[in-house]
Structures are given as C-alpha cells and as structure tokens.
Amino acid sequence: MSSHVFKNIFEEFTRGTIFENVDMDIEEVSPMFKCGCGYWRRGKGLKMDDMSCPRCKQELEMFKGNEFELLDVY
Numbered sequence: 001m002s003s004h005v006f007k008n009i010f011e012e013f014t015r016g017t018i019f020e021n022v023d024m025d026i027e028e029v030s031p032m033f034k035c036g037c038g039y040w041r042r043g044k045g046l047k048m049d050d051m052s053c054p055r056c057k058q059e060l061e062m063f064k065g066n067e068f069e070l071l072d073v074y
C-alpha cells in the first residue's frame with residue numbers, strides 16, 4: 001500500500017473516531033489493529049488467534065506501528 005493511499009484511508013477512518021483525539025505514541029513500533037466499526041487496539045501482547053473485534057466480531061485489520069509515523073504529516 002502506498003503512503004498516499006494509506007493516508008487517504010487513514011483520514012477517512014479517523015474521521016469522527018477516537019483517533020481524532022488520541023495521543024499517539026508513534027515511536028513505539030508495535031502492530032495495531034483496527035476494525036471498520038471504529039474499534040482499535042495495540043497489538044502488543046495480543047494473541048494471534050484473538051483477531052476479531054470484541055464489539056462486532058469482524059476480523060481486525062493490522063497496521064504495522066511504524067506506518068503510523070505518517071501522522072507526522074498532519
């Protein structure tokens with residue numbers, strides 16, 4: 001995924017969600033998981049078989065922590 005595409009998706013995803021106000025620790029490179037319903041969590045300590053959203057049971061989508069460094073652009 002190119003950074004351009006990622007930024008567009010991230011911008012769309014963060015609109016109206018907790019991401020708008022979260023204090024991102026972008027120096028911590030750990031995988032993060034998000035769901036289409038707006039749920040997200042850090043992957044640190046997350047079991048690989050625990051990949052479904054606790055809210056809506058959809059499969060979570062993983063982002064590598066270092067991809068969140070793109071937030072610096074904003």
Ligand SMILES: [Zn+2]
Pocket residue numbers: 035036037038039053054055056057058
């Ligand atoms: Zn969900």
